[in-house]
Amino acid sequence: MIKKIDKKNKFVSMFNPNTGFYMRSGVIENGKDTGVDPFMTSFPELLDIGIMGHCVHGASGLCIKSGVQCYQNGLKTKFPNMSFENFKRIVDECRGKTFQFALGGRGDVDQHEDFEKILRYCRENGIVPNFTSSGLGFTDEIVALCKELCGAVAISWYRQEHTYRAIQMLLDEGIKTNIHYVLGNNSIDEAIERLRNNDFPKGINAIIFLLHKPVGLGQESNVLDINDERVKQFFNIIDTCQFDFKIGFDSCTVPALINMTSNINEDSFDTCEGGRWSAYITSDMKMLPCSFDNQDMRWAYDISNDTVQNAWNSKQFEDFRDHFRNSCKGCSRQCECRGGCPIRRQIVLCDREEKDLYESKTRFCD
Numbered sequence: 001m002i003k004k005i006d007k008k009n010k011f012v013s014m015f016n017p018n019t020g021f022y023m024r025s026g027v028i029e030n031g032k033d034t035g036v037d038p039f040m041t042s043f044p045e046l047l048d049i050g051i052m053g054h055c056v057h058g059a060s061g062l063c064i065k066s067g068v069q070c071y072q073n074g075l076k077t078k079f080p081n082m083s084f085e086n087f088k089r090i091v092d093e094c095r096g097k098t099f100q101f102a103l104g105g106r107g108d109v110d111q112h113e114d115f116e117k118i119l120r121y122c123r124e125n126g127i128v129p130n131f132t133s134s135g136l137g138f139t140d141e142i143v144a145l146c147k148e149l150c151g152a153v154a155i156s157w158y159r160q161e162h163t164y165r166a167i168q169m170l171l172d173e174g175i176k177t178n179i180h181y182v183l184g185n186n187s188i189d190e191a192i193e194r195l196r197n198n199d200f201p202k203g204i205n206a207i208i209f210l211l212h213k214p215v216g217l218g219q220e221s222n223v224l225d226i227n228d229e230r231v232k233q234f235f236n237i238i239d240t241c242q243f244d245f246k247i248g249f250d251s252c253t254v255p256a257l258i259n260m261t262s263n264i265n266e267d268s269f270d271t272c273e274g275g276r277w278s279a280y281i282t283s284d285m286k287m288l289p290c291s292f293d294n295q296d297m298r299w300a301y302d303i304s305n306d307t308v309q310n311a312w313n314s315k316q317f318e319d320f321r322d323h324f325r326n327s328c329k330g331c332s333r334q335c336e337c338r339g340g341c342p343i344r345r346q347i348v349l350c351d352r353e354e355k356d357l358y359e360s361k362t363r364f365c366d
Helices: 062-066 086-094 115-124 140-147 161-172 190-195 229-240 253-258 308-312 313-327
Strands: 003-007 011-015 023-026 045-050 100-105 129-132 151-154 177-183 204-211 246-249 278-281 286-288
Touching: 045 086, 086 308, 115 129, 115 140, 129 204, 140 161, 151 161, 161 177, 177 190, 190 229, 204 253, 229 253, 246 253, 278 308, 286 308, 308 313
Parallel strands: 045 100, 045 278, 100 129, 129 151, 151 177, 177 204, 204 246
Antiparallel strands: 003 011, 011 023, 278 286
């Protein structure tokens, strides 16, 4: 168990690199836990690192065929992958301070030219690497590396033969395997049907539902509406049914969980952690509070010749946090929700009268 004491923000956090178990205390005053959640950490506990600058499978149009609208605009945007030297520099700064890396970017990270070196360097420095993949390029060698070095592996739900093949390859090796399912207008009917019929591959650890965002190739027409009866039906199933696997959501979905469920333990709700607990680094070394700012780059901070710590303490990141500080101040659930997504306000699934989303007028030129 790794223990971290954040003296500035007055809390303690712990992480088990073998099981993935994580917990943190409330704000500690006079040696006692107040039960009040700390607002942020002094250094990101999780980093989402976009090691892929381009998608090697882009020409196949897999995302489009599967109904997944790539938020990284991977079909059109081509940058070099992150160099191992730059990745190594990030690890060196994060050693002893960051628990996990989520590896990603514009394509399958298992196709990175330094994939094995990246995984090994993480582990050698006490950081657990995890990643999401289509699984299209999986080989026995890649799966063996996953088993040896990764905490968990997620397969994007592309509804194709290679999806099932990749999941089964991981399961056959006893690897903790999740499915990442993008939830939008074009996929919610399928999600309802599969949940009702327990029609996901047997043996998986969890289904993680990721809310569709209109970023990159993501279309506005695919954004869910809280008044849609299908949305209410979906969350009722989540709230009332038991499954053979765990159910998880990205933090963007927390407003919906607060408003449309009543049986889920609310201690499991953790709203948007962007700029407060986590951050994203692009393949060309721009650090953002969240990966969904990868098109606008509104809050980007260049760390090519700078540090993660300076980015974390920057005016850009502070401006991003102001959304959480100032949104929906009259709402009784403000501390649990904090106004949801600062980047795409239309995805915040809330229709409360108290909804009042803060929007900064500041623009940065870094």
